[in-house]
Amino acid sequence: MKREILDRLLEGQKAKRPLALVTDLESGRQLLLDGGETLGELAGDAAAEAAAARALDSEKSGRLPESSLFVQVFMPPLRLVVVGAVHIAQALVPMASLAGYDVTVIDPRQAWASDARFPDVKIADGWPDEALEALAPDRRTAVVTLTHDPKLDDPALITALNGPAFYIAALGSTRTHAKRRERLLAAGLGEAQIARIAAPAGLAIGARSPAEIAVSILAQMTAALRGAPPLVKAAPPQPAREGAPA
Amino acid sequence: MSESRMSESRMTGSPHYADANEVLAEARRWLDEGRSVAMATVVATWGSSPRPVGSQLIVDERQNMLGSVSGGCIEGAVVQEAGSAMKDGKPRLLTFGVSDEDAWSVGLACGGSVQVYVEKLEG
Structure with missing residues (x-):
């Protein structure tokens, strides 16, 4: 060369x-x-x-x-935008960096998004929707909201759902997500748009600690990126008659 | 193969981990230090193989290496060829796999085959 x-x-x-x-x-x-x-x-x-x-x-x-x-x-690195400089983000950010993502953390709350908690990571301290719009998520971008606070998560999700991000996930229980769904519908989003949100975020691996939850989110993000088939396949069709060779 | 040594890493994180960008950047640093450098790139794979197409490994004349083209099973042979490429400047196309004559010595444990291109980097 x-x-x-x-x-x-x-x-x-x-x-x-x-x-x-x-x-x-x-x-x-x-x-x-x-x-x-x-x-x-x-x-x-x-x-x-x-x-x-x-x-x-x-x-x-x-x-x-x-x-x-x-x-x-x-290709330029894949991007991950994490909304919420919370405990899980502290685990997810270094893991995603290791997996090759260019990571940005958005959190307008200064005390959370400190350099001490997130060394070597780009931090945007604007309001989530504006900060995310400035980053212009493309089809090589993942967006994960982690704040548990609708006034921070929702604007980010609405912005993300109006773009082509390949993975959009929101932390929170099934019940939390049901309420979120109502709010997003009221905000004018369609069912198909809302269905793009992976919620609760992450694969169901029984994750408990922040690091385990980060693993489950990164795994689901990888599956979305690589187009992996669903983990649980439909049951195979029954043989036509009993005793048929397998 | 035991002659191959990992170089002292300047990477952040795990010393044995380097992504594609880091391998190329490190190659330029090595060149700028006046070292001879050859680069190996996975150009094709068949069956299961540990590293995808595009995976890269750099080697210097003292057999310091960074990056990978397999899970470790063919690196030794690649390093030898890299040494030859550094000397004569000619690129090489190597194929490793179970159907290979050298299957016992440098075959892939996973049963796949891999084709690796080795080239000298010009300083």
């Missing part, structure tokens, strides 16, 4: 731009696609440029069939 490609790869990643690198596995020649710009020895090669553009679109890396070209996409 040429130094100019490595430098541009790192520069693009730092600026959180999506990048595609094409390598001819036989010759070692490469092409880097960064925005509309290409660089490298394969620049100008129509097959390589088309492969790079397609890969950025599908966000998939891999070898091209019947070809010596390999294309690797470098």
